[in-house]
Amino acid sequence: MSSPNLEVRRRLFVEGLLVRVALAGTFAFVAIVFREFGVLPAASARPALFILVGLALVNVAYWYVGRSRSFPLSDFSVHWLVDIVFLTILIHYIGGADAPYATIIYYVLVLFAAVSESRRVAVRLAVASMLAFGALVALEDSGALSPVRVWDHHLSTSAQLLAFGVSGAFILALAFVGGTLADQLKQSNAELRAASLALEEHNRELERRVAERTAELAAATQEIGDLVHIVSHDLKNVAVGATETARQLASREEGRLSDRGKEYTRHLLEDTRALSRMLEDLLKLFRATDPGASDREWVDVNEVVRGVVRRLEPHLERRNIALEVGPLPRVFAEPGKIRHIFDNLIDNACKYVGDAEAPRVEVGGRTRGGEVEYFVRDNGIGISERQRDRVFQLYHRVPLAGVNGGAPDGHGVGLAIVKRIVERYGGRIDLESEVGRGSTFRVHLPLGAEGAA
Secondary structure (H helix, E strand, O other), X not given: OOOHHHHHHHHHHHHHHHHHHHHHHHHHHHHHHHHHOOOOOHHHHHHHHHHHHHHHHHHHHHHHHHHHXXXXXXXXXXXXXXXXXHHHHHHHHOOHHHOHHHHHHHHHHHHHHHHHOOHHHHHHHHHHHHHHHHHHHHHHHHOOOOOOOOOOOOOOHHHHHHHHHHHHHHHHHHHHHXXXXXXXXXXXXXXXXXXXXXXXXXXXXXXXXXXXXXXXHHHHHHHHHHHHHHHHHHHHHHHHHHHHHHHHHHHHOHXXXXXXXXXXXXXXXXXXXXXXXXXXXXXXXXXXXOOOHHHOEEXXXXXXXHHHHHHHHHHHHHHOOEEEEOOOOOEEEOHHHHHHHHHHHHHHHXXXXXXXXXXXXXXXXXXXXOEEXXXXXXXXXXXXXXXXXXXXXXXXXOOOOOEOOEOOOOOOOHHHHHHHHHHHOOOEEEEEEEOOOEEEEEEEEEXXXXXXX
């Protein structure tokens, strides 16, 4: 398998072939224009055109041949030498030694060598180009090759040597500077790629460790949950038995107990009943938040809320609470869990409207992006900032002397259950409240089946 660096070199060289074809065509067009305007004699323009067209065809042919051979890197040097020969012949026909500035034609090769290969290859190619041009000048001066008289001037030997030296120095400097910059850029890219690969490997290792820790945590959580469920269930049976024993003691042995014994019996009965309720609440917590992805469906939340309102109608009428329910979008979930959320939030709002002159509870919702947002708002007593973060804790209730003449019932479990249900669905619940101005609970849930946990 080829390394990424080799593939980049091949790609750059292939792109260079296409650029050479385009440049050859451009120079051929310029030669035609120069011939038409008399700048370049027809005797020089004609062979120059043939050479440029030949150079373009050579590059096209090399592309087809190279593609069949998967562009081996060993062919690159051979092709560059062929290009130098063609370009040197072209320089001969546009003036030869009398046109030393024509060596600019070599610059494209040198730059592509610097970019696709290295500074060393670019310098070698620059030296080969100047040797080819020097050989051309020597052949023309010796008479072995008849010079093409294109220009009105003819450079002396010293002028040719100076022009040759200047051209050679420039093309070597171009090869050195261009190659150095290209090598530095390649080195930087290699280091960046190595760093990127190292970072990817580190991320994969981190993800693996997180997955392992998550699996371990899930297993531990499941074990704890099973243990709490079993213990709560068994303790509830014991609490029920203790409650019944205390009730029998109070009813059957009341006449034989002293006043202090009766008081102890009453406290025992109250404590065992409280213990039984707390254990029942714990069981509800685990039953209500137990995941059941296979039971999820598109829930008509409007119908769910109508059922909750029907259950609360006596309480609403007794407290004269105005309840406004807006349109509620559907959500992909378990109907029982959604009913539990709204049952707790609406019931909680009705409890804490306080002594407002016109108690009001609002329920609404909207769809935004890939989630649905529901809210339950009241104009009741509100919650202080200190208590706001604690309302979702198990067995925590907002401390109040009383609401509308009496302490609200409940055990401080409802909101804790709601929070766990929402989080199991991958959502969140927020609270906005101000003392004396009411509270707003906002529930955010994934909208569709793809967002279900």
